[in-house]
Amino acid sequence: MTGVITAKGEGWIEVRTDGEDGSKRYIPRWIGGMPANGGGFEKSMIEKFAKVKVGDHVKLAWLMEEHLRVTALEVIAAE
Numbered sequence: 001m002t003g004v005i006t007a008k009g010e011g012w013i014e015v016r017t018d019g020e021d022g023s024k025r026y027i028p029r030w031i032g033g034m035p036a037n038g039g040g041f042e043k044s045m046i047e048k049f050a051k052v053k054v055g056d057h058v059k060l061a062w063l064m065e066e067h068l069r070v071t072a073l074e075v076i077a078a079e
Helices: 043-051
Strands: 002-009 012-017 023-028 057-065 067-077
Touching: 023 043, 043 067
Parallel strands: 023 067
Antiparallel strands: 002 012, 002 057, 012 023, 057 067
16 A cells, blocks of 8 residues: 555554545564564564654555554655
């Protein structure tokens, strides 16, 4: 899907899908087990979230795994 980043924080982004009114919050996939055993958000996606800006037009792939989780993120047009 494609849309515009409307908000972001540490470990999440909100995207308004092209042609829709509201935004949805997306988080990275969880990799591994519990945090004590080395599990955590996918580090490469956290790095991508840090680089994008509110207003950027993005293309993303996602899946539903307890939450909306981003599996791929690409900036189509920077803000």
